[in-house]
Amino acid sequence: MLKLVGSFITVLTSTWLGFHLAMQVRQRPKQIRQLLTAFSLLRSEIQYGNRPLFEICKLISVREIDKIADIFRFSYEELQKNEGDTTYHCFHKAIRQVWGQTSLKGTEKEIFLDLCSVLGRSDRLDQIQHIDRAKEQLQVVEEKARLEQEQYEKMFRTMGVLGGVLVVILLY
């Protein structure tokens, strides 16, 4: 009886692990797309609006959803605090707080931080050019992430279940 319960728990755990990994893989392209829309918003705000950066951050955090909104909300709060940190520092802090909860990886982080080091430091045209460059890079990353999703999502799910069953058979 105890053996049965134990094996059931093992299968359940490994299945959950597989589904969790599959979800991470599935979420990544979606969140990159959200980041892309956020960049588009940022770009149009810089091009046509006259608002300061922290207000734009607040606007984006209202328009976007879940984790991406969190990044911009945290950076809005950091920028609001006015503790003498640079813009880059504020964004960096926000990213460090939220990034662990997202499915995004290091490449996107680098692109984002690269853009943040430019924001608010030069004229309008230069910033827009930098945002365009970041968007292009993100699009490439998104394409790659989508290919990865197609390849690995189903595999992780099946492997979770099968791996659990294999462990149970081995130990039974």
Add this chain to the structure above:
Amino acid sequence: MPYNVDAVFQIAGIGIIVAMIHTILKQMGKEDWAHWVTLIGFIIVLFMVAMLIRDLFQTIKNVFLFHS
């Protein structure tokens, strides 16, 4: 011998599961992984069979009183 049937079913189960994992990994284009999984499954089964054969020899020794 109580373990006899259980062991056969266990080995069969391992074979089926490993075959399924192999197929899935191959489908996803991870042939190198698939081969490693098959190899490891084979080694595990080989180990189990070796244990069973050791038991068999021990039994034969005991039956014919070949005590050292």
